[in-house]
Every structure is written in structure tokens, then in C-alpha cells.
Amino acid sequence: MSPTPELLPPLPAPVRLFPLGDAAVVLEFGTSISPETHRAIQAVRHYLTQHPVAGQRELVSAFTTLTVYYDPWQLSEAGRYQPYERAAELLRQLLPAALATTVATEAALVEIPVCYGGAFGPDLAAVAAHTGLSSEEVVTRHSAPEYLVHMMGFAPGFPYLGGLDERLATPRRTQPRPLVPAGAVGIAGAQTGIYSLPTPGGWQLIGRTPLQLFNPEWAQPSRLRAGQRLRFVPISEAEFQQFQRYES
Numbered sequence: 001m002s003p004t005p006e007l008l009p010p011l012p013a014p015v016r017l018f019p020l021g022d023a024a025v026v027l028e029f030g031t032s033i034s035p036e037t038h039r040a041i042q043a044v045r046h047y048l049t050q051h052p053v054a055g056q057r058e059l060v061s062a063f064t065t066l067t068v069y070y071d072p073w074q075l076s077e078a079g080r081y082q083p084y085e086r087a088a089e090l091l092r093q094l095l096p097a098a099l100a101t102t103v104a105t106e107a108a109l110v111e112i113p114v115c116y117g118g119a120f121g122p123d124l125a126a127v128a129a130h131t132g133l134s135s136e137e138v139v140t141r142h143s144a145p146e147y148l149v150h151m152m153g154f155a156p157g158f159p160y161l162g163g164l165d166e167r168l169a170t171p172r173r174t175q176p177r178p179l180v181p182a183g184a185v186g187i188a189g190a191q192t193g194i195y196s197l198p199t200p201g202g203w204q205l206i207g208r209t210p211l212q213l214f215n216p217e218w219a220q221p222s223r224l225r226a227g228q229r230l231r232f233v234p235i236s237e238a239e240f241q242q243f244q245r246y247e248s
Contacts, residue, residue: 015040015095017088023057024069025087027095033063033162038150040099041066042227047098053090055083061226062151063160109146110230112194114185115240116142116207123173123204127187130170141165142192142206143232149224157196157214157222161230164192176202183209185232196222207232210243 016028027044029037041061048059048068055075060067068091072083116139117124128135147161154160169190177200180186184195186203195201196213209232213223224230235243 015099017091019084020067022083023072024067025084025091027066027068027091029064029066031064033150035148035162037064038148038162038227043101044095044098047094047101051094053087053094055087062153108228110224110228111233112185112209112211112230113235113239113243114143114207114209114232115235115237118237120208120237120240121185121206123186124206127168127170127204127206131167133167138168138206139234141168142187143234146229146231147192149226149228149230151226152222152224154193155195155197155199155214156216157224159193159196159213159224159230161192164190166190168192170204172202173204176200177205180205181208182213183211185209207234208240210240210247212247 018026018028020026029040041064044066045059045061048056053068053070053075054077055071055073056068057071058069060069068087070083070087073079075081075086076083077086115121117135124135124138128138131138133141142165145163145165147163149159150162151160152158164187168187170187172188179198180195180201180203182195182198184201184203184205185207186193186195186201186205188203193203194209194213195203211223214221
């Protein structure tokens with residue numbers, strides 16, 4: 001199913017620009033994490049992909065910012081301009097057009113199967129105790145929403161998701177684990193995410209998906225990308241094993 005054009009609502013505050021080192025400029029779209037902020041960032045990112053500024057090298061989006069990396073020498077036109085001032089000027093000029101464009105939102109909903117609790121979710125009971133909910137209610141509330149992939153980060157293919165039920169907010173573990181398995185689904189504060197690779201981590205682990213999220217040999221190495229919507233689907237341990245055999 002093709003993406004659906006969506007009009008961009010006005011931002012609550014003007015976009016703020018500031019330098020990052022001597023070869024990048026950060027565009028800050030306010031300070032609150034929201035779908036509206038995300039859509040604004042994606043609109044400007046898409047516009048810059050189609051209409052890059054001089055010397056543009058890379059675009060990196062986050063919860064509330066878009067960082068534009070550039071070649072200082074090329075952007076300065078061989079020393080005629082100060083690189084950052086020139087970058088900021090060009091970006092300010094194109095922002096109105098970029099923010100006035102429609103945004104293509106992902107129409108398809110990605111389903112992520114998750115086996116909750118037990119060896120797959122060793123911190124499920126801790127989350128239940130912290131929130132005052134039963135383990136069953138934690139699973140029900142965690143698998144109910146549609147989540148928005150705000151950004152990818154921490155490790156290749158790791159999605160930061162927006163939309164977690166406020167009742168499930170739980171602080172990180174006081175003692176991080178030296179190794180968290182790939183596919184682990186965790187909660188940290190008001191966020192939830194999926195470990196894409198085996199890494200150290202301090203998120204509260206409530207389940208695990210058998211799906212592989214990152215593989216450098218794939219044409220598109222990351223299964224997920226910013227802008228997608230997903231929901232978690234509870235599965236049994238037997239179903240987990242079936243999925244895992246299919247993935248391997």
C-alpha cells in the first residue's frame with residue numbers, strides 16, 4: 001500500500017538553528033516529542049533529499065531535531081563565506097517551502113510478534129510491580145497501541161517508538177545488563193523499543209520478538225525505518241520457535 005499524503009499542522013514554535021562542530025547545523029523543531037514534530041522533521045528531511053543545499057553530506061533525524069552535515073570548504077565556495085552562516089542562511093530560506101509540503105505517511109501497519117514474560121521478558125514482573133498492574137495487564141496495554149517509529153539509533157536498526165501507554169512508564173534498571181539479546185523488547189521511562197543487536201543495555205525487558213531487525217547483508221539492512229507505524233502481537237513460546245525457524 002502506498003504512502004498517504006498528509007497536510008502538516010503548524011509547529012508550536014519556530015525552528016531553531018545552531019551549529020554542531022564545524023561541519024554540521026542542527027534544526028530544532030521544539031522540545032516536545034510528538035507526531036506533529038516528527039512529521040515536520042520528515043517533511044524537511046524529504047525536501048532536503050530532493051533539494052540538497054550546497055555541500056550537503058548527510059541528514060540525521062532524531063526526536064526533535066534534524067542535523068545537516070556538510071562539507072565546509074564546498075559550502076563556503078572556496079572560502080568566500082563562513083560555512084555555518086552560509087548553511088544557516090540557505091536552510092532558513094528553504095524552510096517555509098519545506099514545511100509547506102505534504103508529508104507521505106506510511107499506510108501499512110507493521111506487526112511485530114512478541115513472546116512476553118518468562119525467559120523472554122525477565123523484567124515483566126518488575127514492570128508490573130512498579131506500575132501496580134498485573135503482568136497480564138502490562139502485556140495487554142503494551143500490545144494495544146499503534147506505535148510510531150520516531151527515529152533509529154543507539155545501535156543499527158534499533159527503533160525508538162512513541163505511543164507507550166503512560167501507565168507503563170518504568171525507570172531503567174539500576175544495574176544494566178552486560179548483554180541483552182537481539183529482539184528483546186524493553187521499556188525505559190516513557191519509551192519502548194526493540195534491541196536490534198546483542199548489546200549491553202539497561203531497559204526493562206518484558207518480551208522478545210523472533211524477527212531479525214538488522215542484517216547488513218539485506219538490500220535494506222534495517223527492517224524498520226523512521227515514519228513507520230507498528231504494533232506488537234503477543235505470541236506463545238511455541239509460536240516464537242516457529243517464527244525463529246522461519247527467520248533463520
